Amino acid sequence: MALDGWKERLFRQYLYWICRPARLKRKLSALVKERRPAPPVEGRRLKAAALQVKIRLFKEPLDYAAEMHRRVAEAAAAGAQLVAFPEDNNLPLLGFLPGLEEVGETLSDGEPEAPPIAAGAPEITVAEVIRYAGPVMAPFLETLYSSLAASYGIYLMAGSFLLPDGERVVNRAFLYGPDGKLIGTQDKVHLMPIEVEWGISAGREFNLFETAAGKIAAPVCMDATFFETFRILELQGAEIVIIPIANPEPYNYWLALRGIWPRVQECPVYGIKSALVGKLLGFEFTGRAGIFAPAELTPGGSGVLAEVESPEEEGMAVAEMDLEALQELRRDHPWRDSNPVLYRRYFPHIYSVLEESQRFEEAAGD
Amino acid sequence: MRVAALSLAGLPLGEPADYAAALTSLLKKLQVRLAVLPAHTSFLLCAAQGHLGEISDFPDSFKAFMQKSKDWNEEYLQLHGRLAVENRLYLVPGTTVEEEGGRFFITSYLLGPDGKNMGRQRQAHLNREERGLGLSRGGELSLFDLAGMKTGLIIGTDARHPEVGRILALEGADLVVHCGALAAGRELAFQPAGIWAQVQQNQFWAVEAQLGRSMGNRAFGGQCAVIGPCEITPGFTGYLDREAAGKPFAAAELREADRRRIKSDYPLLKLLRPEAYRGRLPELYR
Numbered sequence: 001m002a003l004d005g006w007k008e009r010l011f012r013q014y015l016y017w018i019c020r021p022a023r024l025k026r027k028l029s030a031l032v033k034e035r036r037p038a039p040p041v042e043g044r045r046l047k048a049a050a051l052q053v054k055i056r057l058f059k060e061p062l063d064y065a066a067e068m069h070r071r072v073a074e075a076a077a078a079g080a081q082l083v084a085f086p087e088d089n090n091l092p093l094l095g096f097l098p099g100l101e102e103v104g105e106t107l108s109d110g111e112p113e114a115p116p117i118a119a120g121a122p123e124i125t126v127a128e129v130i131r132y133a134g135p136v137m138a139p140f141l142e143t144l145y146s147s148l149a150a151s152y153g154i155y156l157m158a159g160s161f162l163l164p165d166g167e168r169v170v171n172r173a174f175l176y177g178p179d180g181k182l183i184g185t186q187d188k189v190h191l192m193p194i195e196v197e198w199g200i201s202a203g204r205e206f207n208l209f210e211t212a213a214g215k216i217a218a219p220v221c222m223d224a225t226f227f228e229t230f231r232i233l234e235l236q237g238a239e240i241v242i243i244p245i246a247n248p249e250p251y252n253y254w255l256a257l258r259g260i261w262p263r264v265q266e267c268p269v270y271g272i273k274s275a276l277v278g279k280l281l282g283f284e285f286t287g288r289a290g291i292f293a294p295a296e297l298t299p300g301g302s303g304v305l306a307e308v309e310s311p312e313e314e315g316m317a318v319a320e321m322d323l324e325a326l327q328e329l330r331r332d333h334p335w336r337d338s339n340p341v342l343y344r345r346y347f348p349h350i351y352s353v354l355e356e357s358q359r360f361e362e363a364a365g366d
Numbered sequence: 367m368r369v370a371a372l373s374l375a376g377l378p379l380g381e382p383a384d385y386a387a388a389l390t391s392l393l394k395k396l397q398v399r400l401a402v403l404p405a406h407t408s409f410l411l412c413a414a415q416g417h418l419g420e421i422s423d424f425p426d427s428f429k430a431f432m433q434k435s436k437d438w439n440e441e442y443l444q445l446h447g448r449l450a451v452e453n454r455l456y457l458v459p460g461t462t463v464e465e466e467g468g469r470f471f472i473t474s475y476l477l478g479p480d481g482k483n484m485g486r487q488r489q490a491h492l493n494r495e496e497r498g499l500g501l502s503r504g505g506e507l508s509l510f511d512l513a514g515m516k517t518g519l520i521i522g523t524d525a526r527h528p529e530v531g532r533i534l535a536l537e538g539a540d541l542v543v544h545c546g547a548l549a550a551g552r553e554l555a556f557q558p559a560g561i562w563a564q565v566q567q568n569q570f571w572a573v574e575a576q577l578g579r580s581m582g583n584r585a586f587g588g589q590c591a592v593i594g595p596c597e598i599t600p601g602f603t604g605y606l607d608r609e610a611a612g613k614p615f616a617a618a619e620l621r622e623a624d625r626r627r628i629k630s631d632y633p634l635l636k637l638l639r640p641e642a643y644r645g646r647l648p649e650l651y652r
Contacts, residue, residue, distance in 0.1 A: 022580040131617045189642045204642055225634070226567060227528035228643050235650035254596050257558060258566045265559035266528050301555040335523050339504040343529065343651040350536045351640035358636070 002181065014282040015096060019061050019140040027062045028147045031069045032237025037153040038076045040178070041213040048272055049080035052289035052308045052315040057095030057172040061225055064092050065144050075092040078318045081214060086276035087171070087221045087246035089159025093137050094129070134164040150180025155213055157242045160188065160220045168201035173218040173244055175209055184209045187292040188220035189229065206232050221245040224259040224269055229267055230316040234267035239323050241269050246276035251286035251311035263305055268294040268330055270321045277312050281341045286311045291319040368619045370398040371590035373578030374407065375614035379414035380559045382445055393453045396617045399513060400456040404577035405522050405547035406443045407460025413581065421582035428499060433495050435463040447481035456512050460575070461521055461545050469502040474519045474545050478493050485510050485518035491527045507533050515540040520561065522546060531564030533633060539570045541620070546547050547577035550587030557588055562604055569629050571620050578614055592618040597628045638639060
């Protein structure tokens with residue numbers, strides 16, 4: 001990364017060349033010859049696949065494309081009409097940066113000295129890497145996931161990507177329709193402290209997308225820690241909330257339970273969790289991809305329709321969601337209630353205590 | 367501070383003196399500063415002591431209790447006030463029904479070690495059955511100073527409405543107590559979606575008392591628990607103690623230093639993004 005002048009420009013041209021859409025399209029047209037398109041969505045029933053992706057770096061972007069195609073083809077073959085990839089799903093592409101794979105191997109071997117990227121040292125931040133590589137990755141990702149959605153006739157949540165957006169770097173989820181068109185995007189609103197250190201900027205609102213398959217939202221990972229995300233989406237009419245995750249900690253059932261599962265119970269919606277797993281750059285990602293529903297709509301009241309068994313290996317959870325049953329539950333819910341008098345008394349000004357305490361801490365810091 | 371949640375399973379309820387003696391015997395063993403009883407404690411005692419006739423159909427009996435509650439509450443509060451004094455502890459004696467101006471509320475009281483009523487909290491959300499019974503919602507949430515810990519009361523269905531925990535947390539709650547009565551069967555699988563989940567997204571302590579008895583044709587089967595943020599509990603479970611077979615209570619020591627540490631290391635509430643809610647919530651809550 002210490003290149004400058006003509007060497008830097010030459011290297012960047014090389015990256016553009018290996019990621020150029022025309023090259024990718026040729027690869028994809030070869031791959032999807034044998035495709036088995038998913039059945040179109042009819043009525044209010046929808047089959048979804050939550051993918052669990054094992055992370056690894058790809059030096060050759062076309063290999064990454066082939067791997068993502070393999071996962072989509074498997075999901076479509078299982079009848080999935082909506083397929084969800086995990087958070088940070090563009091990180092494997094960074095393998096095209098020389099040396100990154102070796103850095104990762106060093107860290108995996110227990111090398112105590114963290115490289116600047118993982119440590120977030122001031123010399124080079126994750127945000128700077130993304131600002132450099134992002135303009136190359138963005139058209140490649142757009143072409144790849146748009147083509148996969150159209151080729152298999154599916155709704156495709158491509159996962160979230162770390163990408164530059166002007167001066168900011170965001171963690172942005174992408175939803176494509178069965179015609180390959182981009183339906184919409186969602187920037188992660190609640191960032192983990194480490195993402196703030198990395199220089200990532202937070203989203204400012206929650207988006208809901210009305211589609212022929214239902215009203216879908218795709219907030220990202222940590223957004224599921226806070227009930228406000230799901231409540232805002234539920235009250236706007238969300239039926240399916242997809243949460244792509246990349247959870248950088250060893251798996252623990254209870255720690256993992258703090259996300260989508262209780263949110264789906266609090267705010268009756270269907271929930272899809274897609275998970276990135278495996279080790280990269282000193283981080284260990286774990287999680288169990290799954291499809292969740294209000295307890296009233298699941299066998300035994302578990303709130304789980306399907307879940308990948310291993311928190312560390314590749315997998316796929318497939319289940320059917322009945323959106324009409326969800327609406328019926330909402331119309332006559334056994335315990336869900338609303339208390340506008342209470343909410344008017346406290347919301348939104350109750351949050352001002354946070355800003356006051358922040359101001360106080362900043363003043364104390366000065 | 368050592369705390370306990372009791373399910374009332376196995377306690378004699380028919381005679382006030384027997385009930386008080388059995389409860390005192392249990393509390394003396396537990397040596398706690400705060401004890402929490404489950405939802406419907408008042409209704410259960412009123413019925414067991416023969417004031418409501420034969421209990422068969424739950425909603426019909428509850429309607430009878432609503433009418434009786436005004437006369438009964440004094441006796442109920444006096445009995446538990448004496449228990450608080452005798453055991454030198456703070457006591458939340460479950461829930462009762464409170465009538466005011468022709469409206470009925472589900473209410474919990476906090477009794478001090480001097481037996482005096484320190485305050486009350488009305489349930490703010492009602493389930494379908496409670497709405498059908500003509501109950502009304504409370505519109506305010508309060509915090510009480512319990513031996514230096516700011517304490518809120520989360521009653522019944524409020525446990526499943528995360529707004530309640532968030533309001534209390536942002537008002538500064540260190541501890542919430544919950545009086546619950548989950549029906550046996552399907553409801554039990556998602557008990558963690560209630561108070562446990564509120565603890566995890568607000569980083570306060572919780573003492574959750576769940577009723578462990580049957581009333582007429584209805585069985586209750588929730589599990590009492592003392593809950594804290596996962597990071598400061600054994601196995602990251604979020605539980606300091608849980609009710610078990612032959613142990614109709616959960617009891618544990620709350621170590622505030624541990625909670626302060628995790629709030630400092632992982633300041634969850636500071637990660638909230640009010641700017642993303644402010645524009646939407648007021649309009650949507652309307």
